[in-house]
């Protein structure tokens with residue numbers, strides 16, 4: 001989808017932290033010993049989950065597929081060095097079309113893959129997620145926004 005559809009789901013830092021902590025709670029007791037963060041979007045939730053589950057070993061896989069809201073071909077810019085295993089947790093911020101998730105599933109078939117947000121098309125590819133988002137809605141993540149003045153309603157939008 002593209003930002004032109006105008007349906008937005010705005011996420012504050014607090015909301016993102018709360019949702020990610022909820023994701024960590026769902027993973028309690030599953031004995032993960034390492035995390036691969038899917039950079040860049042997965043870096044923030046990976047740090048929060050690592051803190052909550054006391055996981056000290058983290059690596060990243062650097063994947064790019066979107067130029068802002070325009071999906072392009074998927075490029076792995078840097079691979080992770082950690083070995084695939086059932087104790088490995090792959091963390092991303094969201095799953096949308098599922099293209100990134102598909103590539104991660106192929107790269108790490110044994111690992112668990114989790115995201116904070118999931119849209120319907122990508123949902124079947126994740127093991128755990130916290131919040132459902134409609135397919136035609138763009139998730140505005142806190143690191144992509146800044147505080148700005150908002151006009152009073154009487155002055156019109």
Ligand SMILES: O=P(O)(O)OC[C@H]1O[C@H](OP(=O)(O)OP(=O)(O)O)[C@H](O)[C@@H]1O
Nearest residue numbers: 040041064065066095096097098099100
């Ligand atoms: O399910 P998909 O349609 O593949 O989309 C999901 C991916 O898109 C975004 O990453 P992006 O490629 O924009 O890079 P970024 O994490 O550096 O922002 C997001 O962080 C996911 O990794």
Ligand SMILES: O=c1[nH]c(=O)c2nc[nH]c2[nH]1
Nearest residue numbers: 066096137138139140141
């Ligand atoms: O910030 C983002 N919001 C989204 O909804 C999305 N989908 C893919 N990549 C995305 N990045």
Ligand SMILES: [Mg+2]
Nearest residue numbers: 039040041042
């Ligand atoms: Mg990403």
